[in-house]
Amino acid sequence: MSKATKAEVFIIESLRLDDKINQRYEGRRIHDILVMSGKSPKYFYFQEVSELPHLLELFKQSNYRFLHFSCHAALDKVMTEYDAISYVEFSKLLAGYLKLRRAFFSACELGNELFTTILASRNKGMHSIAAPAEKIQFDHAAAIWSSFYVSAFSANSSGMKHSDIVSRLNVLCTLFPVNMHFSGYNSRVDNWSHQLIQKSALKKEGLAKVKGNIVSDVTETK
Numbered sequence: 643m644s645k646a647t648k649a650e651v652f653i654i655e656s657l658r659l660d661d662k663i664n665q666r667y668e669g670r671r672i673h674d675i676l677v678m679s680g681k682s683p684k685y686f687y688f689q690e691v692s693e694l695p696h697l698l699e700l701f702k703q704s705n706y707r708f709l710h711f712s713c714h715a716a717l718d719k720v721m722t723e724y725d726a727i728s729y730v731e732f733s734k735l736l737a738g739y740l741k742l743r744r745a746f747f748s749a750c751e752l753g754n755e756l757f758t759t760i761l762a763s764r765n766k767g768m769h770s771i772a773a774p775a776e777k778i779q780f781d782h783a784a785a786i787w788s789s790f791y792v793s794a795f796s797a798n799s800s801g802m803k804h805s806d807i808v809s810r811l812n813v814l815c816t817l818f819p820v821n822m823h824f825s826g827y828n829s830r831v832d833n834w835s836h837q838l839i840q841k842s843a844l845k846k847e848g849l850a851k852v853k854g855n856i857v858s859d860v861t862e863t864k
Contacts, residue, residue, distance in 0.1 A: 645705055646705075647706065648707060649707055649708070649795075649799065649802075650704070650708065651673075651684075651706065651709075651791060652683070652704055652706040652709050653673050653685045653686070653711075654669070654688065654701075654710070654711050654712070655667065655670065655685070655687050655711075656712075656713045656722040656723050657712075657714070658714060658723060659723065668712050668748055669685060669748065671788065672710065672748075672784065672787050672791065673685040675791070675792060679791070679792050679795060680799075681791075684706065688723075689724055690723070690724050690725055691722055691725040691727055691735070694722075698735065698736065701739060702739055707743055707744060708744050709739075709740065710745075710747075710748070711745070711746070711748065713747075713749050714749060715749035715751055716750065720749065720752070732761070733763065736764065736765065738764070741768055743768050743769060744768070744769045744772075744802070745768065746771075746772050746787065747771070747774070748773075748783040750774060750776070750777040750778055751776060751777065752774065753773035753823025754775060754823060762827070762834060768827060769804075769827055770804060770827060772823070772824045773822070774823070775820075775823040785817075786814045786818055786820070786822075789817075790814060808824055811839045815840060815841045815842065816843070819841045821840050821841050823836070823838055824837045824839060
């Protein structure tokens with residue numbers, strides 16, 4: 643009998659050199675926010691694809707349920723600091739590591755059915771994949787995923803359901819201008835469903851009320 647997974651986040655990050663120079667360590671910031679929330683995340687930085695097998699073994703040994711990748715990507719490849727590999731090659735590296743897990747990606751354009759299909763084909767029984775469906779800024783990615791995890795674990799520290807993920811991403815895609823993609827596995831019918839969660843700007847009247855409150859409360863500073 644397999645041991646129950648832990649409702650914790652394992653973060654793997656790889657950036658470009660200019661990102662490192664400018665301190666755009668989004669994954670590290672998510673780690674710090676999770677620590678502040680009372681969770682026990684693990685964070686690892688890597689530079690080359692050759693390092694991934696070792697990190698994935700650490701992920702397996704941790705028995706953590708949530709894997710978060712912070713990296714660069716495009717519609718046909720995933721990138722590390724020094725490498726760029728196809729979806730197929732990336733999925734080969736992750737084969738067998740995601741059963742009963744949820745994967746989250748801070749990477750441009752990885753939120754698409756092709757990526758899900760390829761990754762899921764080598765990970766029978768994984769629960770879900772969530773990622774940006776378009777290009778995303780570092781600050782938006784850090785804000786979205788930090789808010790997502792804090793909200794999700796505040797509601798239920800022991801796990802999350804498909805509906806929990808989608809409802810939170812719907813709210814966050816209103817606050818931040820980025821389309822997200824969610825793919826969830828249904829074990830009862832043995833298939834995947836895909837959902838594009840579209841950005842939607844806050845209504846003008848809502849913004850006016852917020853601005854009014856800010857003006858009226860201007861003297862009530864900390």
